[in-house]
Amino acid sequence: MSDPWTWHGGGLEAAKRRFGGADWIDLSTGINPHPWPGAATMAFDWQRLPDTQDLARLEAVAAGYFGVDARHVCAVPGTEIGLRLVGALIGGPAQHMAPGYRTHGAMIAGSAAVTWPDMGDRAGHLILANPNNPDGRALAAGAMQDLLERRSGWLLVDEAFADADPASSIAASAGDGRRLVVFRSFGKFFGLAGVRLGFVLAPQAIVAALRERLGAWPLSAAAIAIGTAAYADAGWIAAARQRLGEEAAALDAMLVRRGHRPVGACPLFRLIEVDDAHALFERLARCAILTRPFADQPRWLRLGLPADAVALERLDAALVDG
Template identity: 75%
Template sequence: MSTPWTWHGGGLTAAQRHFGGGDWIDLSTGINPHPWPGANDMAFDWQRLPEPEALAALEAIAASHFEVDPRHVCAVPGSEIGLRLVGALIGGSAQHVAPGYRTHGAMIAGSTAADLFTALNSTNNLILANPNNPDGHIIDTAAMRDLLTDRDGWVLVDEAFADANSAHSVAALVGDDRRLAVFRSFGKFFGLAGVRLGFVMAPQALIAALRDRLGAWPLAAAAIAIGTAAYADRDWIATTRGRLPHDAAALDAMLIRRGHRPTGACPLFRLIAIDDAHALFERLARHAILTRPFAEQPRWLRIGLPADAAALARLDAALADG
């Protein structure tokens, strides 16, 4: 089965066209359903190019959030672009952890898939996510630190889902003395994927090469303004970090009650395995609930976090309607 929904999360318009309209719930993306609220009240001057000082201010406040020296931070128009550009700059041979995010296999030409154990014990350039997508597996801090010792190649860590709990992040280890690059996504934790904002943290030489590839004005003024304000909202960040695990626990309890075994330590999504996940995907879609199936893993279904009790109840009812 290869459809728009097995390639990537999202595809809501395609789902509506295929399954019919209605009041859809999109649980396919793993994006925070409780977005940072300040963006709705902001206004932008669309006639002016973004000022370099505004971009620098965004990178500085994001660096404080990541606990990284601002000299090692470069804002990019989405972490997807950051992954691809850095992969092209590094080149060489590489291994990417599978299962994992599809773009990881395209970052470096000729990269080969490997299971986590094999990849962790290689000396090549290594591409992995922490937390991993789609299974939500987290590599603990000690194991991540071990990755950076006795390795000839780069370690490229996609931390797109790390903002919900940054305890296992290696961002603070980025420096000019090691081949480590870390990627963060703004849209997932802050729930504003349409802003198209991400960050690369890396040695200054790699950051300089990345800026050269990006050219002038890499971000829209709206992305700069929204990102700067959101990263400064420490109260919202702390509240959201407390809320997401609570909401994920409610999703877990419901899934278990319906006979499933949810896995994953990232509170923004859960993975379940059943004999025919594609059939369940289609059954949920007929209830106007979009989830994430996988062509290469026909037993897997990833389910994002419902926005509220009503959305959770709709998912519960749809799962019960077997």
């Protein structure tokens, strides 16, 4: 199986070159197929540098959304960069939950993989996602608080998929005196991954160190304006959460009818287990449907949320035709 599809979601152009065809359905990522619509109507002055006051307003609006004081919020140009910068700041020893996001194992040199429910050495730092990717496992807020209280090292929590159901989020606990760093992603829930916007919620000392490393103008004016407006759009956010839940239920029902057992608590994607996931990946790709296989888990296939009933019906037909 080629790296473009097993390394991460996406790779649609590579799939077109490999399999041909047109009118592709990209289910390889866990990104909301219904993006926040306001970005399409916004205009930007590309001749001006981003304003520092606008950046501060974005962080204040995002802080209110996360339920944390703005002093503990640092906007970053994508969560990937935030993870790696914090990893370099904190150092080891560390452990990361597996299976999980590849960067979790790379952000601190020498980090050792541990599996759920084994949390490994409580004295070291622990890196995990909640909800997790790719299996969608979600820990309740109480369980996350217990993890924070039991460890003497830092708890580093990637909440990239927490927006769809924030009940399990530990973001509001970020602050001084707590060895907790929370990472939040804008692009997944708001469906605008190309904006490249994320946030690090941490003690003020970590926030200050991040700002020093990011330097002046860490975000584009477009990212600042889009993020500020989207996080303030409470009506769209509530409607999106309801819609995603309903569409995930429809996907689950279809998969069950086709003999699969969908796994995952995050409505943006589901994981299924089959005898040969790579063969199913290729069969769906020949129907112009891109999914996500895994090099180290040959029985796993992850499917993102279809954008509409037509896409769901095409996926249904492709699963039957095999």
